[in-house]
Amino acid sequence: MTITYLEAIREAQEKALRDDERVYIYGQDVGAFGGAFKATKNLAKEFPGRVLDAPISEDAMVGSAIGAAIEGMRPIIEMQFADFSAVAINQIVNQAATLYWRTQVACPITIRLPSGGNPGSGPFHSQCLESLYSHFPGLVVMTPATVEDAYTMLLEAVEIDDPVIFCEHKYLYNRLKSDLLPETGLPCDTARVARFGRDVTIVTYSAMVHEALAAADQLRKEDIEAEIIDLRCVKPFDLRTVLSSVARTARLLCVGESWPWGGVNSEVITSVVTHGFLLLDAPPQRINSKDTPIPFHPNLWGVHKPSSQVIAAAARRLCEW
Amino acid sequence: MLDTLKQPKRGVVPPASREQYVEAFNWMLLARTVEEKLASLWRAGKISGGVYLGKGQEAISAALGIMLKPGDIFGPLIRDQAGRLAFGEPLIDVFRVHFGSRTGLSRGRDGNVHRGDPRRGYHAMISHLGSLISVVIGALVARRFQGDITAIGATTIGDGGTSTGAFHEALNMAAVEKLPLVVVVVNNQYAYSTPNHRQFACTDLVERAIGYGIEGHSLDGTDLRECLEVLGQATERARSGHGPQMVVGNCLRLTGHGEHDDAFYMDKSLSYTRLGRDCLKVAENYLQEHQWADEALLENWRKNAKEQVEDAVVNAQHEPLADPNSETWCPYATQRIAAALSVR
Structure with a gap:
């Protein structure tokens, strides 16, 4: 079932x-x-x-x-x-x-x-x-x-x-x-490491977790191991798990489907920079949907929101820093 | 058009007894005394933020307040000091909240008319007009789920508030759910500075009851006897399964929007119409005409109200004020959520 x-x-x-x-x-x-x-x-x-x-x-x-x-x-x-x-x-x-x-x-x-x-x-x-x-x-x-x-x-x-x-x-x-539903889950204020990796931390949530996982598959072929953190809950979010991942990878990419201004990605990056600036080897990056209303036609919509290709390209650039 | 208004016949509820009239009058008198004190404290710089008074609306508010019973739900708005007191608000809470006392209902976090004690069915309004009606609806829905079929809910709004989308959504929802809700629209002729003719285009706001499919009532808000009769009937209709009731009370705001406002824009000629009568004076005359109270008794009541208010002010002034060091700065009821957010 x-x-x-x-x-x-x-x-x-x-x-x-x-x-x-x-x-x-x-x-x-x-x-x-x-x-x-x-x-x-x-x-x-x-x-x-x-x-x-x-x-x-x-x-x-x-x-x-x-x-x-x-x-x-x-x-x-x-x-x-x-x-x-x-x-x-x-x-x-x-x-x-x-x-x-x-x-x-x-x-x-x-x-x-x-x-x-x-x-x-x-x-x-x-x-x-x-x-x-x-x-x-x-x-x-x-x-x-x-x-x-x-x-x-x-x-x-x-x-x-x-x-x-x-x-x-x-x-x-x-x-x-x-296959089946669990009896219990993690509390919402605990993030989940959706995939372990050593080279770059991708912090994301909701549907973008799956785009990030697809990006990680592409990156693996190039010998880049991305760690994917699924925030699960964006307020509050689990900063500790994010920081401990960044401590290992020294690189941070945030991905969200909402618009960029004043958003979850900005908050995560601000928190990491404030509390873990010295952990970083490269400037943190973010990917959001384009800063326009959401287009109707699939040709436009497909590039309006972040995709696995865009995420992989951004992660690649971060790793080349 | 008004022919189709479901307007229950008057006289179903017996005229106000002396006991009821005197009770309502004393709440009016106490509210007026409270508000005169608030105004003077505000002018003396003892109150931060605004002070909003209900002068001229005490009869409607007090009459509504005394029609509510323990266990009912009340969502008062800004000019309901009389109704709040009649519904059981302790006098000291008025001053605690205005001063920002740490022991007050909102502990300095919110002030003046935004106070309430929702645990006992006394709701705390936000500034966004119309939005409290659906909260009272939800409280009634909860009571229905819980098997309480005796409680009613009442809330008030002004002429301006009837123009909001929230008002329309809520009235329609209450009608669909056939809830025992009384919505009292106090048409005091001005929404801040905006007169009726820039606010709505129907002849009389009570006509809106037709559109919602609910019963509508009108009353002269300057006449306590009529307020008691009509609100007695409306609350009784709600309590006995006749669904939402809309009551439109007409009067004149005998003050500015708040104490900061000298109301220069008001049409002075309205003061000389029936609308412009001071409901407190009208009630005093009624009491004397019916020999329900003489000047000596009235003076005694005034003195009593003044003493109660002075005591409440002194007691509230002795309480510690809101303090940033003891403030939790936490808007969450769930401990672990609060803890997760305080990490930063």
Whole structure:
């Protein structure tokens, strides 16, 4: 039996609904229809009254989740696409993220953001917003790259007493498969070494982990061994694991699918330079999507986001420094 | 068009008793006394940031506050001092938060009207208008999940707040979910400096209830008797399964937007209309006309309010202020998340 990244998300929600009566799911078309991507398939039938269709009102969806969380519930909000969470940004960053700070009342909500591009999706169905949400104090931002993490981290997101932005990557939904789901996983604030190497550290997360792994395969043919760190969670992120890798390789390349300005890559590089400047033999580099809206046509989209070839070329240059 | 407005008949709820009227009046009086003190403390430089007063809106706010019961949910907005007190806010908390006391509800992290105690259903507004309505909706959804079918939720907003997308999303959502929610729209004629005619184009905001498919009520916000009657009815309708209720109260803001604002832009002629009446004075006259209170009793109540306020101010002023050294600087409830972020 195999299970996909998308099915892992569904399974995690099923388990959360089964194990914890405080959990409910709210989002557009998540009920009988099972969600735009089928992440809630059959859940409305299995858990009557707990998987609810919402009107097209992202602001009120998140606002209501906050109110329910204050009263002891553990809501999971499905945004149909990460891009649409922009409509709810006020509730997310001003209401949810500040609640505990202002009132000492926790806000345990999980907001699922189907993120990232697919061919033909265009500017408003392709965004990766982890850098945006990481900017705001009070939010936890998860970016799972594997089937196993999609499952255990979503369960962890529901358990965490703070608002969690769960960036699940649409490109991975049906492309990633695993044999079975784990009982437990690493805590989100621990990074995973996805591949060991001695020559260059590539820090990445979400779908870009797989592009980086493909780049590492190419580089191996040239006798360059890249170490791939999968951050898993970008806020907080595991600086210790990153620094210990850079201590060995002395070279850092950060890869993310979001836009470059003020982003996760910038934060990782700043932290490494601040805490480990003397570990570095070359200036740290980053690769992001191009600093433009996301193009619709696959010819353009294919070069808009970082690819394994671009990652390999950047790693090669770093190693030649 | 108004023919299709679901407007329950008046008179279903009996007129306010002396007891109820006097209770509401005393909350109004206490709120007015609190706010006069806040204004004077602000002018004396004792309060950082702004001070926002509800002068002229005490009748609506107090009437709403006393209609709520323990276990109900209340999301007050900026001009709801009377309702906050009636809902059970301890007087000292008003001053703690304005001063930035370390023992206050928000410990100097947020000030003035942004206070609340969400654990007991008393929500802490953010500045973004309209966004509190859906939070109250969520609290009611939670209660429904938990099997509590007796609680209602109430929240207030101004004429300006009705123009937000958040207001529309929330009203529609509450209607879809048929929640026991009372939304009180206080039309005080100005949103900061913007008059009604630059804010909305419908004849009366209560018409919007038609579009949402909910019951609508109107009231004269300067008349405590009418506030009690209509809000009594609206809360009762919500409590007895008739879904969301929209109440539009009309009055005039008898103050600037905040104490920093002299309201030079306001149309002075409004002061001489029915809207411009001071609800506190109207209520005092009503009490005397009905021989529910004479001048001596009123004076006694005023003195009592003043004493309570002075005590609260003195006690709050003795408390330690927010302190950067003892502040945790941590916005996370989850210990290991906080620890992971404090490494840097």
